[in-house]
Amino acid sequence: MFRTMFKKILLQEYPLCLFGSTLKINDFERNEGAVRKTMPKSTPELASRMNDSQLSKPFKYLTELTPKEKRDFFDSFDVIFCDCDGVIWESLREELPGAPEAIVYLKRQGKQVIYVTNNSIIPIEVQLRKFANCGIEVEKCDIVHPAQTICDHLKSIQFDGLIFCLASNAFKSLLREAGFEVVEECVTFVHSVDDLRAAIHSNDPVKAVIIDVDFNLTAPKMMRAHWHLKNNPECLFIGGAADTLITVDGKDVIGPGPYISVVENTSKRQPLILGKPGMALRDALMRKEHLQNPRRGLFIGDSLVTDVRFGKMCGFQTLLVLSGSTKREDLESTLLDIEMPDYVVDGLADLNGFLP
Numbered sequence: 001m002f003r004t005m006f007k008k009i010l011l012q013e014y015p016l017c018l019f020g021s022t023l024k025i026n027d028f029e030r031n032e033g034a035v036r037k038t039m040p041k042s043t044p045e046l047a048s049r050m051n052d053s054q055l056s057k058p059f060k061y062l063t064e065l066t067p068k069e070k071r072d073f074f075d076s077f078d079v080i081f082c083d084c085d086g087v088i089w090e091s092l093r094e095e096l097p098g099a100p101e102a103i104v105y106l107k108r109q110g111k112q113v114i115y116v117t118n119n120s121i122i123p124i125e126v127q128l129r130k131f132a133n134c135g136i137e138v139e140k141c142d143i144v145h146p147a148q149t150i151c152d153h154l155k156s157i158q159f160d161g162l163i164f165c166l167a168s169n170a171f172k173s174l175l176r177e178a179g180f181e182v183v184e185e186c187v188t189f190v191h192s193v194d195d196l197r198a199a200i201h202s203n204d205p206v207k208a209v210i211i212d213v214d215f216n217l218t219a220p221k222m223m224r225a226h227w228h229l230k231n232n233p234e235c236l237f238i239g240g241a242a243d244t245l246i247t248v249d250g251k252d253v254i255g256p257g258p259y260i261s262v263v264e265n266t267s268k269r270q271p272l273i274l275g276k277p278g279m280a281l282r283d284a285l286m287r288k289e290h291l292q293n294p295r296r297g298l299f300i301g302d303s304l305v306t307d308v309r310f311g312k313m314c315g316f317q318t319l320l321v322l323s324g325s326t327k328r329e330d331l332e333s334t335l336l337d338i339e340m341p342d343y344v345v346d347g348l349a350d351l352n353g354f355l356p
Contacts, residue, residue, distance in 0.1 A: 059320070059331070062345045067356045073343070074355060077298040077317055079289050080106060081144075084117040084127075085247065086302035086324020087348055088134065096323050098349020100134040105352045113142070114289065116299075118241035118275045118306065120147035121168040121213050146212055146240030146275035147171040149284055151178040153274055154208070159236070161207030164228055166214040166221055166259075167240065175210075190220055200224045206232070211263065212240030212275070213256050222263060229267040237267070241275040243306050247325060277310030285314075300348070302326055304339045312338050323347040 065073065082088070088103065089095045107113055115138065119127075124140060131138040147167070151174060164183045165172050172182050183204050190196050199220035206228045214221070228235050243255035264271055274280050282294075291297055294315030301307020302324025311318040320341035322328055331344070345351065 059341045059344050062319070062343050062354070063350055070355060074109070077111070077296055079112045079114065079291055079297045081114050081116045081285060081297055081299045081311075081316065083301035083303075083307055083324075084115055085119060087300060087321050088115075088136075089130065090250070090324075095134045096347055096349070098347065098352055099323075100136050102348040102350075102352040103136050105354070109355070112289065114144060114285070115142055116144045116276065116281075116285065118146060118213075118243055118246075120145045120171045120174075120240060120275075121215075123170045123173070124148070144281075144285065144288070147174045149274040149281060150210060150238055150240060151175060151180070152284070153238070153272075153280075154178075154180060159208065162204055163208045163210060164204075164206045164225060165210045165212075166217060166225060167210060167212035168214065171212050171240070185221065196220060196223075200227050202227070206235060208236035208238060209263075210238045210240065211256060211260050211271075213246065214259075217259060222259060225263050226267050229263065229269045237264070237269045237271040239271040239273040239275065239278065242273050242278060243276070243303075245325075252325070276306050277313065279313065282310075282314035304330065304335065304341070308341045309338050312340075317342050319343045319345065321345055321347055 062070070062073070082103070087096070088099045103113060115131075117127075124143060124145070127143060127145075128138060128140065147170070155178070159180070162181050162183050163175060165175060175182050183202075183206060188195065188199070190199055200223045202224065209225045209228050211225065229237055239256070239260045241255065242257040242260055244257045245252040246255040247253075260271055260273075263269075272278070272280050274284070285291070285297075286294065289297070295317060297314075297316040298319055299307060299311030299314070299316040300319045300321060301311065302321050304320065304326050308318045308320055318341045320326060320343070322344065323346065
């Protein structure tokens with residue numbers, strides 16, 4: 001009991017690196033003018049704080065709304081920010097039944113749909129073909145993913161310098177195509193201290209360290225990232241996807257978020273997160289769609305942590321689909337307000353022909 005309560009307080013007081021993000025809940029709340037109390041020390045105080053963080057109101061199943069409630073919901077947003085994996089298809093493999101038709105329906109109803117994914121491990125051309133194969137018309141600019149968002153950010157600040165990038169080949173290729181220079185990595189095995197020194201220490205004048213999904217990540221790579229950040233205070237630290245877990249063949253595996261947190265904690269440097277669930281991504285989305293009121297945006301996703309938490313911190317309305325990483329039984333556990341979706345559906349197909 002005490003362990004559960006203590007964990008709940010930790011989630012509120014400390015960086016979301018516990019969930020793969022470097023954001024802080026109380027940073028966000030301070031921005032909204034809220035004031036946090038210090039960590040309670042007694043069990044009664046812990047219990048009180050635990051009760052305060054319980055759900056203030058339950059979510060709603062869209063399929064259970066009355067016709068008027070459905071119309072009110074549909075009229076309450078203009079822009080849809082939609083995740084892809086677990087929402088439209090299963091990890092870029094099979095499309096989920098009815099999902100493409102639902103997207104087509106929403107667009108016919110005048111809704112703007114932007115696809116917000118943390119998946120930069122495959123080239124954007126492959127994703128475009130996947131959409132086409134599903135019968136969904138998508139322009140390249142309609143897909144928001146960390147590699148592109150980071151490229152846009154670097155261009156906006158007129159970045160000029162070497163980049164040490166821990167990410168997929170597709171991610172690094174996009175950086176190079178955008179005109180940025182990416183440092184080649186040392187891929188030799190470390191058998192001695194001399195090998196380790198050679199792998200970590202570098203005279204390359206690296207001006208930015210970027211971390212995203214890297215299936216070939218090694219300890220020496222992380223040590224080198226730490227070395228650049230510690231030895232050059234001007235070196236930028238940027239994170240892409242910050243998921244704690246990612247799905248591979250239907251199974252959860254460790255994501256890039258914990259690795260970003262390790263480098264953050266050891267280097268004492270705060271990264272700029274330009275993938276979900278980073279607030280910098282929220283600003284980019286708001287600018288992209290000229291959205292003045294975040295409540296006019298609806299974020300659709302399958303993850304309580306990566307999608308719902310991100311959407312609620314951004315001020316968007318949130319719709320959780322149960323066709324991906326979150327199942328109905330997960331909603332039966334006690335959730336923090338920040339993890340509670342506004343609405344729930346079994347799958348995106350439930351939105352096809354939604355209005356009576």
